[in-house]
Amino acid sequence: MAGNTISQINLSELLQKNFGFNMFKGEQEKIIESILSGRDTFVLMPTGGGKSLCYQLPGIISEGTAVIVSPLIALMKNQVDLVRNYNENENVAHFYNSTLNVGQKKAVEQDVKDGRTKLLYIAPETLAKPDNIEFLKSFKISFVAIDEAHCISEWGHDFRPEYRKIKDAIKKIPYHVPIMALTATATPKVQLDIVKNLSLKNHNLFVSSFNRANLYYEIRYKINDDWAVKNIIQFIKTQEGKTGIIYVLNRKSAEKIAETLCLNGIKAAPYHAGLEAKLRANTQDQFLNEDIHVIVATVAFGMGIDKPDIRFVIHYNIAKSLENYYQETGRAGRDGLEGNCIAYFNYKDITKVEKMLSDKTVTERERGMLLIDETVAYIESGECRRKFLLNYFGEEYDSKTCSEGKMCDNCAKPKEKVNVTEDISLSLNIINSCIEAHYLPHIMNIALGIKSDGVASYKHDLMPFFGQGKDKNEHYWTSVLRTTVIHGLVYREVEEYGTLKLTDKGRAYLKEPFKIEISLNHDYESEGDIVLAGNNNSSMDKELYNILLDIRKIEAKKANKPPYVLIQAPSLEEMCLKYPISEEEFSHITGVTKAMAAKYASAFCPVIKDYVEENDIIRPDDVMVKTIVNKSNDKVKIIGAIDKKISLETISKELGLKFSDLVDELESIVLNGTKLNIRYYLKEILDDEVIDEMMEFFQKNETGDIKECYENFIDDDLPEDDIRLVKLQFIGENLM
Numbered sequence: 113m114a115g116n117t118i119s120q121i122n123l124s125e126l127l128q129k130n131f132g133f134n135m136f137k138g139e140q141e142k143i144i145e146s147i148l149s150g151r152d153t154f155v156l157m158p159t160g161g162g163k164s165l166c167y168q169l170p171g172i173i174s175e176g177t178a179v180i181v182s183p184l185i186a187l188m189k190n191q192v193d194l195v196r197n198y199n200e201n202e203n204v205a206h207f208y209n210s211t212l213n214v215g216q217k218k219a220v221e222q223d224v225k226d227g228r229t230k231l232l233y234i235a236p237e238t239l240a241k242p243d244n245i246e247f248l249k250s251f252k253i254s255f256v257a258i259d260e261a262h263c264i265s266e267w268g269h270d271f272r273p274e275y276r277k278i279k280d281a282i283k284k285i286p287y288h289v290p291i292m293a294l295t296a297t298a299t300p301k302v303q304l305d306i307v308k309n310l311s312l313k314n315h316n317l318f319v320s321s322f323n324r325a326n327l328y329y330e331i332r333y334k335i336n337d338d339w340a341v342k343n344i345i346q347f348i349k350t351q352e353g354k355t356g357i358i359y360v361l362n363r364k365s366a367e368k369i370a371e372t373l374c375l376n377g378i379k380a381a382p383y384h385a386g387l388e389a390k391l392r393a394n395t396q397d398q399f400l401n402e403d404i405h406v407i408v409a410t411v412a413f414g415m416g417i418d419k420p421d422i423r424f425v426i427h428y429n430i431a432k433s434l435e436n437y438y439q440e441t442g443r444a445g446r447d448g449l450e451g452n453c454i455a456y457f458n459y460k461d462i463t464k465v466e467k468m469l470s471d472k473t474v475t476e477r478e479r480g481m482l483l484i485d486e487t488v489a490y491i492e493s494g495e496c497r498r499k500f501l502l503n504y505f506g507e508e509y510d511s512k513t514c515s516e517g518k519m520c521d522n523c524a525k526p527k528e529k530v531n532v533t534e535d536i537s538l539s540l541n542i543i544n545s546c547i548e549a550h551y552l553p554h555i556m557n558i559a560l561g562i563k564s565d566g567v568a569s570y571k572h573d574l575m576p577f578f579g580q581g582k583d584k585n586e587h588y589w590t591s592v593l594r595t596t597v598i599h600g601l602v603y604r605e606v607e608e609y610g611t612l613k614l615t616d617k618g619r620a621y622l623k624e625p626f627k628i629e630i631s632l633n634h635d636y637e638s639e640g641d642i643v644l645a646g647n648n649n650s651s652m653d654k655e656l657y658n659i660l661l662d663i664r665k666i667e668a669k670k671a672n673k674p675p676y677v678l679i680q681a682p683s684l685e686e687m688c689l690k691y692p693i694s695e696e697e698f699s700h701i702t703g704v705t706k707a708m709a710a711k712y713a714s715a716f717c718p719v720i721k722d723y724v725e726e727n728d729i730i731r732p733d734d735v736m737v738k739t740i741v742n743k744s745n746d747k748v749k750i751i752g753a754i755d756k757k758i759s760l761e762t763i764s765k766e767l768g769l770k771f772s773d774l775v776d777e778l779e780s781i782v783l784n785g786t787k788l789n790i791r792y793y794l795k796e797i798l799d800d801e802v803i804d805e806m807m808e809f810f811q812k813n814e815t816g817d818i819k820e821c822y823e824n825f826i827d828d829d830l831p832e833d834d835i836r837l838v839k840l841q842f843i844g845e846n847l848m
């Protein structure tokens with residue numbers, strides 16, 4: 113830009129001329145001025161904020177050629193096409209990477225040398241190649257823009273080693289080249305890494321707010337995988353015509369869940385790196401055209417997808433870092449309209465993610481664990497999700513707006529607030545008195561008065577504050593200590609892997625404390641029961657249940673079978689929650705086979721239908737959650753072994769199950785409508801006569817009560833398991 117001063121250029125006019133926009137967005141103009149003045153420039157801007165214009169416009173209006181480093185070849189081509197679209201001159205932008213043949217490469221080089229090309233997109237590995245350095249020296253570079261700059265940092269969610277060589281390549285240019293680093297996600301840690309690695313000097317930093325005001329954040333505790341899939345289907349059924357992404361951990365889940373969604377009438381497809389490129393591209397196209405509504409994907413999906421109206425992003429497994437989470441949820445509602453971000457989580461999933469780190473190096477593992485810890489902190493937090501997220505990205509946020517709009521689960525359903533003013537002071541005092549910085553658990557141990565090895569070795573048990581918070585529990589102190597960070601009183605030392613230190617604000621607080629109230633963290637393990645409550649039968653329709661019992665009695669009489677064999681009680685209970693009104697729906701009730709539905713639906717369904725109409729009942733949408741043959745591995749093995757008439761003791765030993773647990777499994781198999789014949793085994797343990805008598809008992813008894821049976825056969829002194837097995841056999845023989 114030699115010769116021009118900023119004031120002489122009317123950027124708005126140039127924007128209009130080159131890109132047809134009347135106005136700059138956000139800080140675009142200041143960013144462009146910064147790079148034009150020759151300053152290193154660091155741009156943190158969320159996706160959709162207009163990042164690329166920040167280098168495209170200065171590139172086009174500067175003397176020489178701007179070099180743009182971009183990690184994805186597919187995106188590069190897209191970008192070049194976009195720029196060419198605005199310009200009458202095709203040569204204005206080129207990409208320079210391994211996909212070009214020798215001839216094409218020569219042509220690009222010529223265009224650049226002749227000054228026709230203003231923007232040259234280049235892959236990092238191409239840039240770092242020694243052969244290409246000569247080419248870089250052969251023309252005037254106006255500046256180098258590094259897109260997706262977080263790829264430089266091992267702390268980022270997408271580390272690429274070749275990004276670390278960019279600076280070396282730039283150093284070989286014999287004159288000063290200003291650098292612009294751009295990224296859509298960068299925590300303070302990643303930021304620092306980028307600045308260091310690129311040795312940015314005196315750079316201007318531009319941070320746009322990372323707040324995505326239109327996104328709704330929610331965490332749901334995952335009772336188990338099946339429950340989560342059902343819950344997801346219920347949710348998607350409320351999203352008629354809308355499109356979304358479900359993120360899963362591995363290929364297998366992607367395929368299984370996509371299949372289950374399809375079975376339930378949702379247009380879904382899996383997407384993962386194991387699929388052929390052609391199929392992947394096809395799936396992506398179908399998603400863009402909305403022939404497919406839901407993509408069930410591993411993290412492989414999303415880079416480079418530009419669909420502005422994705423209405424929901426679901427994490428079936430929690431993301432492995434908050435950056436991933438932010439990036440992935442960020443794909444919802446890019447048009448500024450509705451975007452629901454729901455993440456399912458349980459501690460088992462966290463362990464799974466941790467296990468995935470096991471083949472990594474020690475440093476990578478430590479880093480990975482810290483990232484997971486931060487994710488768990490986010491999940492457990494009872495505070496505004498948005499506040500937590502933005503704080504993580506180094507931004508202060510007043511949760512008032514989120515709370516007014518109920519734009520996160522914690523704001524929508526606030527927990528009771530607890531005044532923690534004094535305990536914040538105690539925390540700060542402890543942190544302040546530890547001369548060496550320490551991690552959160554160490555500080556917590558001091559507050560709780562736990563003399564751990566660490567505490568003992570620093571003699572921190574002699575501290576006056578030791579044990580001053582022992583009337584509260586670990587859960588409470590975790591909440592309080594995390595609050596000190598969220599409120600900016602304490603910061604995590606980036607270079608020391610997150611040890612805690614006081615900020616100036618924290619020091620001021622010690623002198624002049626102010627009132628802080630917080631919602632305690634979620635304690636999901638115990639809250640889990642509460643979630644389950646909605647799922648058990650407390651909400652079952654008792655009136656209908658009694659009606660169905662009567663019908664069952666009549667039908668049982670006709671069939672000359674005891675009522676509990678005809679259709680079992682849990683199945684009736686389920687009907688009182690789901691109100692099946694057709695044979696099809698009836699057959700989806702757990703424990704009801706197709707044959708049973710064919711026989712009994714005509715007796716039950718019309719009554720249920722009348723009942724629903726008379727009482728204005730709104731039937732749940734989730735009636736029809738069908739599952740793929742939903743038998744655990746054990747169940748499949750058990751059924752196979754029984755077919756081969758293997759003794760139940762042997763089966764329980766081989767599967768490592770307690771005998772009574774095996775009986776539980778058998779009951780659940782039969783309850784689900786699968787026939788089992790264990791007469792061979794009963795003959796081993798009981799006299800034929802006893803078996804016959806008991807079978808007769810179960811035939812006559814109305815409820816099939818085990819206790820009653822025991823009392824009837826008290827002289828035989830049978831173990832409960834044996835009685836259960838005979839009952840099982842009886843039900844099995846009577847199943848259709």
Ligand SMILES: [Zn+2]
Binds near residue numbers: 498499514520521523
């Ligand atoms: Zn909130």
